[in-house]
Amino acid sequence: LPQHSTYAAGLKAGSLSLWSPLQYGGYPWLATGAVAALYPPNLILHALFPVNTALAALVLLHLLWAAAGTYLLARKWSASPPLAAAAGVAFTLGGLLLLPIAELGGWMAAAWLPWLLILTDRLCSRSSSALREAGLLALTIGLARLAGGDTGRVVLLGVVAYGLYLLLVRK
Numbered sequence: 001l002p003q004h005s006t007y008a009a010g011l012k013a014g015s016l017s018l019w020s021p022l023q024y025g026g027y028p029w030l031a032t033g034a035v036a037a038l039y040p041p042n043l044i045l046h047a048l049f050p051v052n053t054a055l056a057a058l059v060l061l062h063l064l065w066a067a068a069g070t071y072l073l074a075r076k077w078s079a080s081p082p083l084a085a086a087a088g089v090a091f092t093l094g095g096l097l098l099l100p101i102a103e104l105g106g107w108m109a110a111a112w113l114p115w116l117l118i119l120t121d122r123l124c125s126r127s128s129s130a131l132r133e134a135g136l137l138a139l140t141i142g143l144a145r146l147a148g149g150d151t152g153r154v155v156l157l158g159v160v161a162y163g164l165y166l167l168l169v170r171k
Contacts, residue, residue: 109147
């Protein structure tokens with residue numbers, strides 16, 4: 001909370017404060033993934049709302065985003081609508097809520113995982129425009145990396161593994 005409070009105060013003052021001199025003898029927002037300083041939802045919500053409201057909105061937004069993505073991914077894998085809804089709830093509540101709230105960046109990056117898998121599946125299918133799908137996948141990878149720092153790298157490894165599975169096993 002202190003990191004987000006300092007970050008939000010800088011945004012409300014009209015600057016993107018990428019350095020906090022008041023913490024640890026100096027704390028670099030940009031070099032660490034703790035605050036996700038350049039992540040667009042974070043920028044918007046912290047600029048518009050008080051810190052507690054912005055953090056609550058980030059959590060709710062990403063829980064809903066993860067549930068919707070998991071539902072669509074399960075439907076893509078031919079699950080029935082009730083089973084896809086159960087998968088969305090299970091991933092969102094069972095997977096994301098097991099992380100401590102201090103790992104907000106991890107939550108935000110993990111919420112992008114189902115969407116990344118959907119886009120990877122679309123990119124590997126022959127029926128879609130490869131250039132458009134590659135662009136969407138690159139944009140989504142960038143958002144996941146901005147959201148989660150180290151967790152974004154782990155998510156990216158999962159996407160690469162799924163892409164290799166699609167290309168080598170499922171062909």
